Amino acid sequence: MTDMRRMSQAVHVEGAQGVSPVLFLCEHASNHFPGEFGDLGLSGDVRQSHVAWDPHALTIARRLAGGFNAPLVSGGASRLIYDCNRPPEAPDAVPEQSEIYAIPGNQALSEAAREARVEGIYHPFCQAVDDTIAASAPQVIVTIHTFTPVYFNRPRSVEIGILHDSDSRLADAMLARGVGGYDTRRNDPYGPEHGVTHSLRLHAIARGLLNVMIEVRNDLTPDEDRMTRLCRALSLSLSGALADMGITTRGAA
Numbered sequence: 731m732t733d734m735r736r737m738s739q740a741v742h743v744e745g746a747q748g749v750s751p752v753l754f755l756c757e758h759a760s761n762h763f764p765g766e767f768g769d770l771g772l773s774g775d776v777r778q779s780h781v782a783w784d785p786h787a788l789t790i791a792r793r794l795a796g797g798f799n800a801p802l803v804s805g806g807a808s809r810l811i812y813d814c815n816r817p818p819e820a821p822d823a824v825p826e827q828s829e830i831y832a833i834p835g836n837q838a839l840s841e842a843a844r845e846a847r848v849e850g851i852y853h854p855f856c857q858a859v860d861d862t863i864a865a866s867a868p869q870v871i872v873t874i875h876t877f878t879p880v881y882f883n884r885p886r887s888v889e890i891g892i893l894h895d896s897d898s899r900l901a902d903a904m905l906a907r908g909v910g911g912y913d914t915r916r917n918d919p920y921g922p923e924h925g926v927t928h929s930l931r932l933h934a935i936a937r938g939l940l941n942v943m944i945e946v947r948n949d950l951t952p953d954e955d956r957m958t959r960l961c962r963a964l965s966l967s968l969s970g971a972l973a974d975m976g977i978t979t980r981g982a983a
């Protein structure tokens with residue numbers, strides 16, 4: 731397989747011609763299992779479930795990126811093959827277990843097989859982010875995720891999480907505005923202590939860029955009307971927060 735072909739499976743860049751101070755990321759956009767890595771011994775049900783990807787996250791990210799006329803870099807392979815929001819040294823970059831599911835194809839993985847995941851999935855993703863930043867010079871990075879409403883059999887009441895690491899500027903501004911009428915909380919249901927702020931640290935904080943990670947409960951968008959309502963509320967909160975910080979965007983669509 732050529733390097734270009736690998737790149738095309740590992741990562742997708744959309745809206746690169748957009749003119750915006752914002753760059754959107756969506757690491758867990760896909761539940762594609764590229765043939766060279768196989769299906770990890772998982773049933774179709776598990777490959778469709780939230781452990782393999784973030785359902786609806788790519789749709790939300792595309793709507794927001796479209797509204798802001800901004801580029802979007804999204805992962806092209808299941809996070810069970812390699813989780814692009816984790817560094818190679820993190821054990822859960824290639825998880826042997828995800829929530830209640832064992833991942834057979836990740837058990838006792840050889841060093842060479844793990845390295846092939848890093849080379850085939852993680853590095854192309856990071857390269858695409860670097861290239862897009864070089865081309866579009868964003869001031870802001872926003873990464874879009876979704877989470878399951880029931881985790882380890884316990885229901886979650888939080889609807890939208892506004893997550894940050896050491897730089898909370900944009901998260902603070904969004905939390906001050908809120909997100910529509912949604913139950914919106916800081917670093918909930920995940921926070922930096924869970925290792926989820928890798929992309930923010932690597933791609934944004936290291937460059938001094940404003941940043942936030944948005945986690946949406948994946949049962950909020952079961953139909954077009956509710957998807958539209960959610961994306962409008964997120965766009966208004968984000969564009970308003972950026973305006974509060976002196977950054978003008980095309981904003982909500």
Ligand SMILES: [Zn+2]
Pocket residue numbers: 758784874875876
């Ligand atoms: Zn995610």
